[in-house]
Amino acid sequence: MNDLGFADGEKRIGLHVLARNVYRGPHLFGRLPMIRIQVALGELEASPTDRLPDFTDRLLAALPGLARHGCSCPHEGGFPRRLREGTWLGHVIEHVALELQTLAGSPVSRGKTRSVPGRPGVYNILYRYLEEDVGLAAGAAAIALVAALLPVWFRRWDGGALLPAPVGGDGLDVGATVEHLIALRRRSALGPTTASLAEAARRRTIPVARLDQQGLLLLGWGTRQQRLRASITGRTPQIAVSLAGNKDATKALLTAAGLPVPKGIVVRTVEDALAAAQKLDGPLVIKPLDSNHGRGVSTFVETPADIGKAFDHAAKISSRVIVEKHLPGNDHRMLVVDGKLVAVAERVPAHVVGDGIRSVGELIAFVNADPRRGDGHESMLTKIRVDAALRPVDI
Known part of the structure; x- marks a missing residue:
């Protein structure tokens, strides 16, 4: 028999995923966009984290950033203390989903997990997201990682059809998971102009929801809603x-x-x-x-x-x-809001400057190492991409 009273080698389903919802606006549980995953712990309801051998140490080793989570405490370290005192796995999945998104470049911190009245062992896990695809994938990855850290007889979980398939095999490859989330974020990332306007709206507590993969946003709700693509709003006449x-x-x-x-x-x-x-x-x-x-x-x-x-x-x-x-000169992009010029950007062609020592390839790598540069339009500066358009040179 093992420490939890089960026969050695006995395997059973631990977590059951019962439902999931994506809230893009105000909802029953709050005002911010959140993802809800409803889980049934089954027999794991009797096994909070302080009763799971080595669970807390292995989880913090896999995701060291969890040590900074305050949870309900006003300072860092509150969540690790809750783990050692004993908390339920729905609460753990919430924090893991938040941390995975943060590692992928989508910093979020708001979440809550609540038991469902009248249904013992069933919990609603709610957590904030910035990009819907990233948030859903982070939730699936969080369940897979938590399940992989459980005693072997509880590592099976079901209901995965409700969520994207996690990467990294057994869920323990955090590096592969984060890389996958980063790729998802880049595919759905807004351009600099749209992202700036969306962030300005959020600072003013205006709800922002993404409507498609081409950057169409919905600002606000009800009679005051406005649609936005790049710097064009629904107030612009279609002919224009x-x-x-x-x-x-x-x-x-x-x-x-x-x-x-x-x-x-x-x-x-x-x-x-x-x-x-x-x-x-x-x-x-x-x-x-x-x-x-x-x-x-x-x-x-x-x-x-x-x-x-x-x-x-x-x-x-x-x-x-x-x-x-072809007219020689400088290339500028100007942003006008409400008839006023608010921003100007100069577009400079990709180039490197030789130093007589490094090859062109080494110079490109040096320029691309600038932390201000990103892939595509996710950052204000773009990495130099070596492709067929680059003339044959010794790189």
Whole structure:
């Protein structure tokens, strides 16, 4: 017999996941967006953490950051004290889900676990999230990790179909789990402009909910709600949005207002692109007619072969491609809110400066080590990516 009174080798299901909900706005349990996972502890209800051999030490070794959780105490170390005094596993899963999200770059700290009245051993685990996919995956990973630390006869758990499949096999590979959560966060990360506006809304206690994977947000609720994509709100007339998304139409409006714009021609085939190049003469910029974030853009294009490659690159983004004169100068992005200029960013092409010692590859690695640089548009500076667009050099 083992210390808990079960026969050696006897295995049984420990945790049962009964339900899960994603609350994107105010809900029965609070005002902040939260995830609820309802679990039944079954026989584990009689085994709080102080009765589980080595559980607390192994958990804190796997996630040292839990030692900083205050829990209901006003200072760090409250949660480890609760573990050693004895607390139930639903409470543990709540803290693990919060810590995993924080390690993945989504710092959250609000959570609570409550027993369900009239249902002994059943608990509602609630915890805060910033990105829905990351929050759900963190909850599944938290259950897998806690289950893996239980005595062998309690490590099985069911109800996983309600949650994303955890990574890392038995749940003990915290590194693999965090890397997976980071990848999820990057896929759903908002661009700098949208993220800044969302954060400004949260500081003003305005609820923020994400509506799709293209960055469409909902600010507020009920009659005061507003939708937002990047810096465009639902108050912008649709015709203006359509014009702003069409580079050729935008240039026509600017020309009518007397502002200088580069000459350009909209084409649909590579043959038309070559013909347009002859009319425009000189270095060209070839880009999709209606894309953003610099996708599919090629600059300083001159030879017919490069024009063909640049057209193919742009055509992957849009069926219509614009061929323009290349104008030298600086590239700025300006953000206007309520008719006022609030921010300006200068876009600088990726480059390195040789020092006569390091190779190009070493210089790129050095530049990418800057903590201000991230992948894609998750940070204000972007890491240099070595791809087919980089001319063959000794890297």
